Amino acid sequence: MNTRRVTLNDIARGCGVSRATVSLVLRGSPLPAADTRAKVQTELKKQGYVYNRAAANLRQRRSSSVALVVNDLSNPFFAEFAAGADEALGAAGYVTLLGSTSESPERQQTVLTSLMEHDPAGIILSPAEGSDGEALQQILGTHVPVLVFNREPTRVQWTASHWDYLALANRRGAELATRHLLERGHRRIAFFGGHADSSSCRERRRGYADALAVAGLAIEPGPMIETAPTRLDAAAHSAALFAHAPAPTAAVCYNDAVALGLMLGLATRGLRAGRDFAVTGFDDIPEAAVSTPPLTTLATDPRARGRQAATRILERVRHPGTDAVRGSVPVRLIIRASSEVTIA
Amino acid sequence: MNTRRVTLNDIARGCGVSRATVSLVLRGSPLPAADTRAKVQTELKKQGYVYNRAAANLRQRRSSSVALVVNDLSNPFFAEFAAGADEALGAAGYVTLLGSTSESPERQQTVLTSLMEHDPAGIILSPAEGSDGEALQQILGTHVPVLVFNREPTRVQWTASHWDYLALANRRGAELATRHLLERGHRRIAFFGGHADSSSCRERRRGYADALAVAGLAIEPGPMIETAPTRLDAAAHSAALFAHAPAPTAAVCYNDAVALGLMLGLATRGLRAGRDFAVTGFDDIPEAAVSTPPLTTLATDPRARGRQAATRILERVRHPGTDAVRGSVPVRLIIRASSEVTIA
DNA sequence: CTGAAAGCGCTTACAG
DNA sequence: CTGAAAGCGCTTACAG
Numbered sequence: 001m002n003t004r005r006v007t008l009n010d011i012a013r014g015c016g017v018s019r020a021t022v023s024l025v026l027r028g029s030p031l032p033a034a035d036t037r038a039k040v041q042t043e044l045k046k047q048g049y050v051y052n053r054a055a056a057n058l059r060q061r062r063s064s065s066v067a068l069v070v071n072d073l074s075n076p077f078f079a080e081f082a083a084g085a086d087e088a089l090g091a092a093g094y095v096t097l098l099g100s101t102s103e104s105p106e107r108q109q110t111v112l113t114s115l116m117e118h119d120p121a122g123i124i125l126s127p128a129e130g131s132d133g134e135a136l137q138q139i140l141g142t143h144v145p146v147l148v149f150n151r152e153p154t155r156v157q158w159t160a161s162h163w164d165y166l167a168l169a170n171r172r173g174a175e176l177a178t179r180h181l182l183e184r185g186h187r188r189i190a191f192f193g194g195h196a197d198s199s200s201c202r203e204r205r206r207g208y209a210d211a212l213a214v215a216g217l218a219i220e221p222g223p224m225i226e227t228a229p230t231r232l233d234a235a236a237h238s239a240a241l242f243a244h245a246p247a248p249t250a251a252v253c254y255n256d257a258v259a260l261g262l263m264l265g266l267a268t269r270g271l272r273a274g275r276d277f278a279v280t281g282f283d284d285i286p287e288a289a290v291s292t293p294p295l296t297t298l299a300t301d302p303r304a305r306g307r308q309a310a311t312r313i314l315e316r317v318r319h320p321g322t323d324a325v326r327g328s329v330p331v332r333l334i335i336r337a338s339s340e341v342t343i344a
Numbered sequence: 345m346n347t348r349r350v351t352l353n354d355i356a357r358g359c360g361v362s363r364a365t366v367s368l369v370l371r372g373s374p375l376p377a378a379d380t381r382a383k384v385q386t387e388l389k390k391q392g393y394v395y396n397r398a399a400a401n402l403r404q405r406r407s408s409s410v411a412l413v414v415n416d417l418s419n420p421f422f423a424e425f426a427a428g429a430d431e432a433l434g435a436a437g438y439v440t441l442l443g444s445t446s447e448s449p450e451r452q453q454t455v456l457t458s459l460m461e462h463d464p465a466g467i468i469l470s471p472a473e474g475s476d477g478e479a480l481q482q483i484l485g486t487h488v489p490v491l492v493f494n495r496e497p498t499r500v501q502w503t504a505s506h507w508d509y510l511a512l513a514n515r516r517g518a519e520l521a522t523r524h525l526l527e528r529g530h531r532r533i534a535f536f537g538g539h540a541d542s543s544s545c546r547e548r549r550r551g552y553a554d555a556l557a558v559a560g561l562a563i564e565p566g567p568m569i570e571t572a573p574t575r576l577d578a579a580a581h582s583a584a585l586f587a588h589a590p591a592p593t594a595a596v597c598y599n600d601a602v603a604l605g606l607m608l609g610l611a612t613r614g615l616r617a618g619r620d621f622a623v624t625g626f627d628d629i630p631e632a633a634v635s636t637p638p639l640t641t642l643a644t645d646p647r648a649r650g651r652q653a654a655t656r657i658l659e660r661v662r663h664p665g666t667d668a669v670r671g672s673v674p675v676r677l678i679i680r681a682s683s684e685v686t687i688a
Numbered sequence: 689c690t691g692a693a694a695g696c697g698c699t700t701a702c703a704g
Numbered sequence: 705c706t707g708a709a710a711g712c713g714c715t716t717a718c719a720g
Contacts, residue, residue, distance in 0.1 A: 005487065007697055018707045023699060033705060048485060053461040054398045055697035058712045065462070068442070073430070074647070079423035086417070086444050090455060095462055098412070098442040100430050111434060117397040118409070118439055141392060143349065231634050264634065287631060290575050290608065303418070351713055362691045367715060377689060399713035402696045 006047045015043040026051065063121035066313060069099040069111060071128045071151075076285050077302050078126060081149070084306025085124055092314055094121065101128045105135070112139050120144060122313040127153050129198065137161070145316035147309050152199050158326065164316065165326045166309055170200050173298040173331040174207030177252045177280040180296070180333060182215050185343035186250040186278060190222040190241055192262055193234050194254030201254055204282065208252050222248050229254055231261035238265025249343055250278035256285045256297055263291065263338065274337040284334055293337035300331050350391045359387040370395065407465040410657060413443040413455060415472045415495075420629050421646050422470060425493070428650020429468055436658050438465065445472045449479070456483050464488060466657040471495050473542060481505070489660035491653050496543045502670065508660065509670045510653055514544050517642040517675040518551030521596050521624040524640070524677060526559050529687035530594040530622060534566040534585055536606055537578050538598030545598055548626065552596050566592050573598055575605035582609025593687055594622035600629045600641055607635065607682065622683040637681035644675050 008026075012019045017036060024032050025040040032040070043049075053064055066089050070078045086096045097120055099111035108128045115123070116139060123140065126149040133156030140146055147164040148156075158165065174191075181189050191208045194201035205224060212219045225240045227233045234257065241248060241262075253259035259281035263273040273279045274293040281288060284299035308329070316322065352370075356363045361380060368376050369384040376384070387393075397408055410433050414422045430440045441464055443455035452472045459467070460483060467484065470493040477500030484490055491508040492500075502509065518535075525533050535552045538545035549568060556563045569584045571577045578601065585592060585606075597603035603625035607617040617623045618637040625632060628643035652673070660666065 005697090009697080019697090020699080020708085021706060024706090027699085031705065036705080050485070051461045052402075052463060052697055054463055055402055055712090056699070058396075058399055058402060058696095058714090059698050059700085061712065065441075073427040074420065074424050076418065076420055076423070079420070080418050082442075083417040083444050083446075086442055087446075090443065090458070093458070095458060096442040097409075098426075098430055098440040099434065100427050102427075102431075114434070114437070114439060117395045119396060119398055141394070235634075260634075264636070267636070290579075290604075292608070292611070292636070349713090353713080363713090364692085364715080365690060368690090371715085375689065380689080396713055399696090400715070402698090402712095403714045403716085405696065 005052075006049045007052070010047055011040065011043050011049055014047060015039045057119075063119045064093065065095045065097050065118065065120050066310070066317075067097040067099060067112075067115040067118075067120040067123045069101060069108065069115070069123065070126045071101050071103050071108075073100045077283055080302035081126065081306040081309075084303035084308075085310045086306070087303075088307040088310035089314070092310070094314070103128045105129075105131050109135060109139060112136070116140070116144075121317045123147070124149060124309050124313055127151050130154075133157070133161075145313055145320070147313045147316075149305070149309055150200070158324075162324050164312060164324045166305065166312070167326070167328050168200065168300050168305075169328045169331045170203035171207035171210065172328075173282060173300075173333075174204035174252060175211045176207075176331065176333045177282070177296070177298060178208045178211035179215075180335065181250045181252065181278055181280065181339060182211065182219075184250075184278065184339065184341070186248075187219060187343065188222055188246060188248040188250070190248040190251040191224045192241065192251040192253045193225065193227040193237075193258030194229055196224070196226050204252075204254060227254075227258060227261075229258060231257045231264070234258040234261025235264040235268075236261075238262050239269075242269070249341075250339070251280075253279060253281050256281035256283045256288050256295060259295055259297070259338070260287065260291055263293075263295075274340045276341065278339040278341045280339050288334075289336070291338075293340075296336045296339035297334055298331045299334050300329055305329055349396075350393045351396070354391055355384065355387050355393055358391060359383045401463075407463045408437065409439045409441050409462060409464050410654070410661075411441040411443060411456075411459040411462075411464040411467045411469075413445060413452065413459065413467065414470045415445050415447050415452075417444045421627055424646035425470065425650040425653075428647035428652075429654045430650070431647075432651040432654035433658070436654070438658070447472045449473075449475050453479060453483060456480070460484070460488075465661045467491070468493065468653050468657055471497050473539075474498075477501070477505075489657055489664070491657045491660075493649070493653055494544070502668075506668050508656060508668045510649065510656070511670070511672050512544070512644050512649075513672050513675045514547035515551035515554065516672075517626060517644075517677075518548035518596060519555045520551075520675065520677045521626070521640070521642060522552045522555035523558075524679065525594045525596065525622055525624065525683060526555060526563075528594075528622065528683065528685070530592075531563060531687065532566055532590060532592040532594070534592040534595040535568045536585065536595040536597045537569065537571040537581075537602030538573050540568070540570050548596075548598060571598075571602060571605075573602060575601045575608070578602040578605025579608040579612075580605075582606050583613075586613070593685075594683070595624075597623060597625050600625035600627045600632050600639060603639055603641070603682070604631065604635055607637075607639075618681045618684045620685065622685045624683055628678055632678075633680070635682075637684075640680045640683035641678055642675045643678050644673055649673055 625641035
């Protein structure tokens with residue numbers, strides 16, 4: 001358990017060559033003669049040598065890690081995102097330094113400070129709600145490429161900054177969902193759930209309003225009901241949809257969790273989504289396909305987003321000169337039974 | 345974007361002291377005089393110094409990271425586990441090196457090899473299904489403490505090995521669920537779902553058989569139906585429960601996903617869980633509390649398990665001499681409506 | 689109380 | 705084709 005670790009020196013001594021030669025063999029250089037190479041290889045096996053990448057990185061002034069900081073790993077959406085990012089980083093020979101912040105901007109500062117000391121080649125950050133751009137800037141400095149995912153911190157000078165931003169097409173997505181309901185004949189459509197002060201909720205509400213506006217002046221935005229973005233809170237607030245007559249016949253929900261909660265709330269009133277009331281979600285979480293009824297929603301494929309974020313950050317690591325980009329991600333409307341009900 | 349990184353040397357030169365003094369200030373030593381200390385602190389701020397922990401670790405022959413390798417980050421159970429582990433590691437000043445294997449033993453070998461080169465102080469491993477203990481041993485060597493979570497790799501010499509093992513109380517949990525159904529008067533109880541060749545499924549089946557045996561010789565194990573541990577596959581196989589008369593009146597399911605799938609399958613036959621048929625799960629995933637009906641299940645609190653795993657591995661890092669332990673984790677039966685139906 | 693020197697495990701010109 | 709030497713950014717006895 002406690003023997004000293006095997007180093008290049010041990011190998012060199014073990015087979016009577018210099019450290020430099022062993023290093024060349026390790027790195028697959030064609031310089032060493034074939035038999036030297038073989039001799040060294042055998043010795044490496046024999047002594048159970050493990051490469052010390054930290055030492056190599058120090059000498060070469062490179063880094064083989066990327067920090068991945070997420071606001072909430074217990075949310076399947078971000079877990080998938082993390083899995084996708086880790087997958088792509090691993091495939092490129094990078095190791096993922098994980099940090100989770102539990103939506104606390106303070107913890108996020110601590111976590112990032114600690115990760116910075118490990119000299120990541122880049123940083124993928126899905127910020128905690130309420131993150132402050134200046135505070136982040138302070139810690140992250142200007143040496144390391146940063147990609148911000150999903151949410152905008154406050155007070156970011158995007159033009160002056162070198163941060164990439166990868167956003168979901170929130171506005172466009174909500175617009176698609178709303179248009180879909182309009183096409184089914186609905187005229188009283190609510191926007192249901194989410195925190196109105198989050199950037200994603202504001203954008204989705206805007207897309208909802210866009211679609212209604214395009215559909216003609218006669219149609220006004222319906223009620224906008226705020227809830228925590230969770231199933232339970234959505235279920236608790238669903239009565240609010242029916243507070244005033246005439247009640248809406250459909251709701252564009254902030255996300256899938258909220259939509260599933262609303263379907264629960266509808267059931268309590270004896271209404272069934274897809275038969276008596278139309279519901280759409282956002283995210284296409286795994287449950288969406290198997291709920292009763294299955295949920296019409298917008299798919300953004302978080303795992304693919306994770307891969308995309310990793311690919312992008314590695315590009316910037318390799319080409320430090322290039323400009324930062326603000327990217328938006330495709331959304332796809334997936335039509336399922338929850339929005340089947342049509343209005344003549 | 346591309347200025348050289350600030351080092352101790354820059355700080356030392358910047359305020360006219362030696363590198364050693366700066367290092368002492370950084371590490372909070374009481375040796376330097378108060379005014380020297382102040383001078384150095386100011387210079388650190390001014391130049392935006394970032395500590396290079398890798399260099400320090402190299403010199404001190406320590407490590408400030410722990411590798412966390414999980415089989416499936418998109419499963420909420422393991423995502424929670426990872427979040428808990430990362431939380432505890434972070435609090436102890438360690439950084440988490442993440443690796444995910446997507447249940448592929450081959451990928452697991454690659455991932456672990458790469459992580460080993462980053463010199464982790466310890467390894468928390470939730471093995472991919474079908475992991476081979478000898479192959480793992482090969483890569484992990486004997487220098488680094490390892491904690492295996494949740495599943496046993498094949499061919500592990502636990503007595504000879506220095507690996508910790510943290511298991512769920514699979515047997516005990518399934519026994520609790522089965523006993524609960526027996527107490528409600530059920531006499532024909534099936535075990536439903538899971539792969540019979542996974543260690544956790546075998547253990548849960550054993551606990552199920554235990555409870556039936558205790559209940560008296562008259563009660564024999566009912567059908568054992570194999571499925572993938574997913575909602576969809578479980579739904580697809582639920583008809584098998586009713587293939588032979590007399591059909592069971594209750595099922596102990598391998599896990600919550602399977603139980604939710606079975607409830608879907610029951611609905612297809614016009615049966616409702618909790619009214620016409622009793623169902624129990626395992627894991628207490630978030631959906632269990634809000635499904636229709638809510639699911640009776642066994643809670644193991646994966647986030648707390650993650651914290652526990654981290655705490656344990658750090659203990660072994662600090663006390664390398666101590667023996668490995670095989671720990672089992674408490675389970676708690678949570679009774680909800682899905683098992684409400686009683687048999688007179 | 690502060691500085692010069694050696695060394696962690698590696699890589700990389702540069703001689704030979 | 706191979707080896708001796710310098711150096712990445714730090715820490716730590718050891719002098720002074």
